[in-house]
Amino acid sequence: MAKSTLPCTLSPLLLTILITLLSFHVNGQVTNIPNVQTNPEVQDIGKSSIDQYNTREVPKNPAKNLPLTFKQVVEASVETVSGFKKYTLKINTAFQDGTAVSFDCxxxxxxGEKTAALVSWGLKTI
Incomplete structure (x- = not known):
């Protein structure tokens, strides 16, 4: 009986295909962003989110929604679906009196847009 060489031939091919597929970013997959403290794009999105909060939310109820000062994005993840990116950020901020606040948004x-739009947010005193 002759030995089949088919499994040995397919193994490297299947391995190559598997590695290729795993190397691509999966659409809809949430990915943690490394080194956010030194990532200018993530820091800009964080600063823009705080600016949008101050512009949109503070005037609605100035007694409750106090202005925030951007400090630094400390955690970030991104989900991409059909070119649309959803960033989930944890930002260190502070009220004007210096009280440290975690801003999750x-x-x-x-x-095609250059500025990310603030969709949702929450505050927590640190």
Whole structure:
């Protein structure tokens, strides 16, 4: 009986295909962003999110929604679906009196846009 060489031939091919597929970013997959403290794009999105909060939310109820000062994005992840990017950020901020606050938010960046839009947010005193 002759030995089949087919499994040995397919193994390297299947391995190559598998590695290729795994190397691509999966659409809709949430990916943690490394080194956010030194990533200018992530820091800009964080600063823009705080600016949008101050512009949109503070005037609605100035007694409750106090202005925030951007400090630094400390954690970030991104999910990409059809070019649309959803950033989930944890930002160190402070009230004007110096009280440290964690600002957790979701900001969305549409394809072709330069500025991410603040979608949702929450505050927590540190």
């Amino acid at each position: 979701v900001s969305a960046l549409n394809p």
